[in-house]
Amino acid sequence: MAQIQPRSSRRRMVRYGVPVAVAGVAAATVGLVPALASSGDPDLPKISAEELVAKMTKANVEHLSGTVKVSTDLGLPSLPGGSDGGSGGGFGGPHGSGDRAENDKSEKPDVSPGSELTKLASGEHTLRFAAAGPDKQRVSVLESTGEYSLIHNGRQLWAYDSAANAAWHSTVPKGAHGKKGKGDDAAGPASGATPGSLTPQQAAKQALKAVDTSTSVTVDGTAKVAGRDAYQLVIKPKGAPESTVESVRIAVDADKGLPLKFTLTPKEGDEPAVEMAYTKIDFGKPDPADFRFTPPKGADVTEAKPHQGSAPKAPEGLAGLSGAKIVNEGAGDWSKVARIDTGMPGGLGPAAGAKPGGGSGEQAQKLLDGFTKEVKGDFGTGRVISTRLVNALLTDDGDLYVGAVTKEGLVKAANQAAR
Amino acid sequence: MSQAETATGGLAPHSPTRPARAVWTLGLFRSELAVTFRRWRTLALLAVLAAVPVLVGIAVKIETGDGGSIGGGEGGPAFLSQVTGNGLFLVFTALAATLPFFLPMTVGVIAGDAVAGEAGAGTLRYLLVAPAGRTRLLLAKFSAVLAFCLAATATVAVFALATGALLFPTGQVTLLSGTSVSFGEGLLRAAAIAVTVALSLVGLAALGLFISTLTNSGVAAMAATVGLLITVQILGAIPQLDEIHPFLFTHYWLSFADLLRDPVYWDDLLKNLGLQALYAAVFGSAAWARFGARDITV
Known part of the structure; x- marks a missing residue:
């Protein structure tokens, strides 16, 4: 078979250079752009740890919407054939493991916040968060082809699970509500299963509670989180050789004093066990329609029992912890x-x-x-x-x-x- | 215009006037389209795709006919449990069910066959005799494959919509975030989803076209493309390899569901489009380099 050479081998090489160049440029862009974006920690005036903590506790952000990435790697032993049950079971003992299976059998799917939020205890999740004052918050857990939304508006607390097309409703009693609203930042109510509980703010607040003589708090440089300048606050246990916690690192917005990123690193392994970070944040006023919820047509609506509504405890698997x-x-x-x-x-x-x-x-x-x-x-x-x-x-x-x-x-x- | 280019003159300068060029390109694309869609094989593939939503719809109807409900949200393709409430969801179910394998497989067959099939049948050199040039021939082929991507997705969507509207109630559409929108907006979102799914297949189409320029055997190219698809799907399912997952062309395929959120969550959708464009650029130019420099001996 006679081979016809259409081109000299040099021109051929040039031709093949094009896809290689395209791939190279793409690889360089993928590799360099994030590196460039995160490099050059912002230059901020020096601040002491005390000042930063004070700034953080005084932070009062009313309006806010953003995307939060939560990744949890507790190193839980995974049970064969049931990752959801495994995470509950590993932590809460025998209480947790059966929950899911039992709920599936019941007539109405259980979409109360407790059973849903247990899922967040493992893996990576993307959350959308919006807040307008202490009375209105909304958080949506974005699953690959579904969504779980928790909407708090005044005294109404709604949860909606798209995969099951089911809603859960609870009314927050008046007394509890007023107490929570006072002097709180956008994270709002401190109780377990309100939308605010899944944000870096709330996690940071919990960590700061533990600050006392047994803790060292330092400011460790600056960082850029979600395009904003932030100070890095590092909290380390002091004189607690038995603690599994290596450090807690909180990136605090330099301007607003809002925690933007929360990282908990255990002593074992380098990867953080818990990381919550805003990937996008906007301090504009969110659309009021975001906080309105009417159960869609055809959805199963479960009314929370009054005692359940007054103190919505987070994961049901942890219910035993009350004692x-x-x-x-x-x-x-x-x-x-x-x-x-x-x-x-x-x-x-x-x-x-x-x-x-x-x-x-x-x-x-x-x-x-x-x-x-x-x-x-x-x-x-x-x-x-x-x-x-x-x-x-x-x-x-x-x-x-x-x-x-x-x-x-x-x-x-x-x-x-x-x- | 009668001056015929030789097979060796892929990019050789020739000077028909601009409109004539455009007409040539359009004509080439039209003839490619006709070649693709007049094949029995193409029609059979589309028929298989059309059957999927019809079968899913009938199965759901039978199972829920006696008042029962599809069990929970777990198991089965996404959105399946919402189908009984609104027939429009059959579109999303059908696309979610066919996207992992059926749809890309048909695209792999068409794209893999595009050049290699002609070469195998011995018709490629006659195509190259026309004064269109190799680059434009390749572009016409690629456009025809893209047209097939859209046609395949539209087939699934349209048959799903028809089946869903016939068997199930329609009306207000509940988005994933729990908000209800009018049926018209639901239809609009369904159309946007169909286009997104079609665009999700662009990367694979370019990959298939590139493989197609490597060999003279259409079957080999099809098998290689579909085999590559399966390999990538398997790699994507191995959690230990999550470092490379964002670079697999299948990784963001299910992000079309983000169009059903309120407000729409754009991050993954845009990443998907960017990734597909990247695959199209890399493998499209690779196909161009290979095809332009290739010896056409059969």
């Missing part, structure tokens, strides 16, 4: 361990373990050994569920010890409590 007692009051804030009486003697033994898994006892035992470790101490025997941030010990007597402390610290605290 929690701190067992080592003497310890610093960072090494506190809570004890919860689950009222379920037998703990995570084979019988209890088999229930959620549905497998035979032997299989359940194997599974159990996979993500828990048996420990012995003055409290008897128990099993420790470890994550990068939180460790939990469930004794055979049905006591659950939970704390952001190392396994050794947890066992020590449990021993003290048992004595």
Whole structure:
């Protein structure tokens, strides 16, 4: 077969240079633009840690809308075939794991904030947040082909889940509402399941609560977050060798004093365990229509029971925590361990373990050994569920010890409590 | 105009007047379009695509006919549970169901066959005899493949809409954010989604066209394109590889659902379009480089 050479090999090379150049330019753009955008930390006047904290607590941002990226990597042991249940189960013990499955069977899909927000405990999520004063907030969790919205407008609290086409409604009692509104920033109500609870502001507030003598607070340079200049506040536990927390880093808007980014890094591993950051923020007034909600046609509407509405506790899996007692009051804030009486003697033994898994006892035992470790101490025997941030010990007597402390610290605290 | 270019003169200077050039390009595109859409194979592919929403619609109707409901939001293609409430959602369900595999597969077949099929059948050199030039021939081929992307998506959407409107109630459309909009705006959003889905396939079309210029066997090009699609889908499903996921052309495919939010969430949609444009630029120019420099021996 005679090969006809259409062009000299040099011109051919030039031709092939075009796609290579296009790919190269694209790669350079992808690689350089974010690097250029984030490089050059803004030059801001020096500020002391105290001034920055004061600025942050005084911050009063009424109107705000933005996009928040939340990524959580607690290093939870993943259960086969049920990541949602796994995250609840890992943290809340046997309370959490069954929740989802039971709810699915019931007639009306459960879209109350508690069961939904447990999902945020693992993985990466994009949230849209809007606020207009303490009375109006809206947060939407953007799922790949669905959305979960939580809308707070005056005394009305609505939740809507698009995948199930179901809504949940609750009325916030008057008293509670007035108390919350006073002197609060845009994050609004401090209680569990209001839209504000998912923002960097709220996370920062929780972290600042722990600030006392056992904590070192420093300002560590500046950063650019969501296109805004920010100071970096670093909070580190002091003299708490048992704490699993390495540091908490908060990027505070230099102008508004609003926390824009919250990063919690555990001692184990370099990746942050919790990171919440605005990727876009706008201090303009959001469209009032954003806070209006009428349940769409055909949607199942669940009315919250009055007692549920007054104090919407966040994840239902953590409901048991209400009866929690701190067992080592003497310890610093960072090494506190809570004890919860689950009222379920037998703990995570084979019988209890088999229930959620549905497998035979032997299989359940194997599974159990996979993500828990048996420990012995003055409290008897128990099993420790470890994550990068939180460790939990469930004794055979049905006591659950939970704390952001190392396994050794947890066992020590449990021993003290048992004595 | 009678001066015929030789197969070797892809970009050789020739000087027909501008309008004549435009007419030539248009004519070339028209003939490519006719070649593509008159094939039985193309019509069969479109028929398969049309059958998907009809089957899904009938299945949902039968299952919910006795008053039952489609179980929860989990399992099955997205939006399936909303179909009974509003027939328009069948459009979104059908697109979400066909987008991972059916739709791109048909595009892979058409794009893979575009050049290699002609070469295999021995008709490519006759095409090159026409004074259109290789670049314009390639552009015409690419445009025809893009037209097929749009036609394939429109087929799914239109049949889904017809089935949905026949079997289920229509009316106010509930967006993902819980707000209701009129049926007219819902239709508008559905059209925008169909266009977005069609544009999502541009990257694969360019990739298929490039593969098509590499070989003289149409079947090999089709198989390679579809195989690549499957590989990318598998890579996209492996969580350990999440570092490379944003660069896979399938990564933002489901972002079309963001058009159903209120307000529309543009971030991923724009990333998708940018990524598709990038794939089109890289593999389009690669196809151009390969096709222009290639020896046409059959």
